[in-house]
Amino acid sequence: MKFFFHIGRYFLMIKKTFGKFTKWNVLKGLIFREIDDLIISSTGIVSFLSFFVGGVVAIQTAINIENPLLPKNLIAFTTRQSIILEFAPTFISVIMAGKVGSYITSSIGTMRVTEQIDALEVMGVNTYNYLILPKIIALTLYPFLITISMFIGIFGGYVACISGGFSSPAEFIEGLQLDFRPFHVTYAFIKTFIFAMLLATIPSYHGFYMQGGALEVGKSSTTSFIWTSVAIITANSFITNILLT
Amino acid sequence: MIRIENLYKSFDGIEILKNISTNFEKGKTNLIIGQSGSGKTVLLKSILGLIKAERGNIIFGDKLISNMKQKERAELRQDIGMVFQGSALFDSINVEENVMFPMKMFTNKHHTEILDRANVAIKRVNLINSNHKMPAELSGGMKKRVAIARAIIMNPKYLFCDEPNSGLDPKTSIIIDNLIKEITNEFNITTVINSHDMNSVVEIGEKIIFLEEGEKKWEGSNKEIFHTNNKSVSKFVNSSELFKKVRDVYLSKK
Numbered sequence: 001m002k003f004f005f006h007i008g009r010y011f012l013m014i015k016k017t018f019g020k021f022t023k024w025n026v027l028k029g030l031i032f033r034e035i036d037d038l039i040i041s042s043t044g045i046v047s048f049l050s051f052f053v054g055g056v057v058a059i060q061t062a063i064n065i066e067n068p069l070l071p072k073n074l075i076a077f078t079t080r081q082s083i084i085l086e087f088a089p090t091f092i093s094v095i096m097a098g099k100v101g102s103y104i105t106s107s108i109g110t111m112r113v114t115e116q117i118d119a120l121e122v123m124g125v126n127t128y129n130y131l132i133l134p135k136i137i138a139l140t141l142y143p144f145l146i147t148i149s150m151f152i153g154i155f156g157g158y159v160a161c162i163s164g165g166f167s168s169p170a171e172f173i174e175g176l177q178l179d180f181r182p183f184h185v186t187y188a189f190i191k192t193f194i195f196a197m198l199l200a201t202i203p204s205y206h207g208f209y210m211q212g213g214a215l216e217v218g219k220s221s222t223t224s225f226i227w228t229s230v231a232i233i234t235a236n237s238f239i240t241n242i243l244l245t
Numbered sequence: 246m247i248r249i250e251n252l253y254k255s256f257d258g259i260e261i262l263k264n265i266s267t268n269f270e271k272g273k274t275n276l277i278i279g280q281s282g283s284g285k286t287v288l289l290k291s292i293l294g295l296i297k298a299e300r301g302n303i304i305f306g307d308k309l310i311s312n313m314k315q316k317e318r319a320e321l322r323q324d325i326g327m328v329f330q331g332s333a334l335f336d337s338i339n340v341e342e343n344v345m346f347p348m349k350m351f352t353n354k355h356h357t358e359i360l361d362r363a364n365v366a367i368k369r370v371n372l373i374n375s376n377h378k379m380p381a382e383l384s385g386g387m388k389k390r391v392a393i394a395r396a397i398i399m400n401p402k403y404l405f406c407d408e409p410n411s412g413l414d415p416k417t418s419i420i421i422d423n424l425i426k427e428i429t430n431e432f433n434i435t436t437v438i439n440s441h442d443m444n445s446v447v448e449i450g451e452k453i454i455f456l457e458e459g460e461k462k463w464e465g466s467n468k469e470i471f472h473t474n475n476k477s478v479s480k481f482v483n484s485s486e487l488f489k490k491v492r493d494v495y496l497s498k499k
Contacts, residue, residue, distance in 0.1 A: 026350060119333040122293055123347050124322030
């Protein structure tokens with residue numbers, strides 16, 4: 001029963017988020033700040049992780065291809081498919097549930113604990129719109145982050161493959177172009193967008209409705225990470241079943 | 246004036262407010278006093294609408310809150326200033342921006358006009374050279390001053406203060422008390438203060454409401470409290486040595 005209570009309250013929160021709007025002049029500033037905090041500040045870690053994971057995927061594929069009849073361009077093909085279909089959209093999103101999600105929960109949770117949300121409510125501010133909508137809008141730019149991850153991941157694979165002598169540059173480029181289906185990119189971006197909405201709203205929910213003090217802010221951040229990851233992995237399964245099968 | 250009629254509130258079946266009825270008078274500092282857990286904060290938050298009361302009426306001026314439309318409630322909120330126990334300043338913006346915040350949100354005035362008003366409010370609370378400091382750089386007393394400046398920038402009709410002296414040294418407490426009283430008289434507003442500070446009771450309690458276990462046990466002024474026969478309130482106020490001394494001086498003068 002408690003689970004359904006939370007689901008209901010979560011959707012009511014989203015409804016209230018699109019209720020009485022904050023003045024555009026104020027909202028604009030909040031959106032830019034969130035873009036900086038949530039998207040731009042994540043570029044470094046996403047690039048770093050993507051480069052090395054891309055490299056590892058290429059190396060793992062290369063050392064597992066023992067049959068000499070299999071073409072070398074398969075390494076690039078596998079790297080591309082792994083990164084575009086799963087690593088960039090799904091696993092980066094799970095990592096972001098830890099980075100961005102914890103930040104959202106702890107920032108809203110701290111505002112709750114220190115009565116800043118009460119102060120906004122007393123003034124007559126729609127706190128849902130003021131606090132959550134800028135995060136949702138900022139995270140609509142999340143697919144750009146995933147695009148960077150895709151490019152850098154594939155580049156990491158290229159560097160690892162060439163420097164390790166697993167294939168030639170020409171074979172790698174050929175593999176990247178092999179059996180390329182644009183719909184796979186569309187599929188990746190559809191799910192990236194859905195994950196972005198989960199990343200903005202689930203941590204906001206855990207921050208907004210937290211009770212207690214500083215210790216609970218930490219606990220809520222952990223709970224938020226768990227539920228956001230669960231939601232992303234579950235949504236990934238459904239979207240894949242619907243779009244790719 | 247704010248009128249409260251037969252207010253009830255309970256949490257998980259436990260009654261926190263039991264049939265509270267009282268008036269908070271205009272141009273006066275109205276104090277709600279009582280032990281921790283007596284229901285002071287719940288009463289204050291119920292009046293402000295942060296907690297929904299189960300039964301009873303809350304009337305601001307001549308307007309019954311429960312009959313008000315959404316738009317009317319939003320307008321009323323702009324007539325309310327609130328000073329929270331922990332000041333509740335917005336961490337990510339500086340003092341000046343904190344004070345300007347309500348005007349930025351709810352008026353279409355030009356930035357320079359808002360800035361001028363903020364400077365007047367900051368000056369009124371005697372805060373010097375702190376406009377560009379962040380809340381984390383301020384002392385407890387300075388934070389309270391900023392919170393008061395933010396609460397008065399919209400020229401409110403009602404000012405609420407939740408434990409304005411908590412965490413402050415006695416000297417700063419007196420300064421904050423006097424500031425609230427001066428502002429109440431200057432702007433002729435209805436001020437409601439939650440407190441268990443005996444100095445506030447003696448100095449600024451023009452009207453005092455005493456709560457015990459969610460019930461209103463006594464109400465009167467800071468003069469009347471010196472010779473009340475009510476056992477609950479006597480026990481509570483006489484637990485303070487300061488109060489006893491002030492009471493003795495007051496009664497001996499009479």
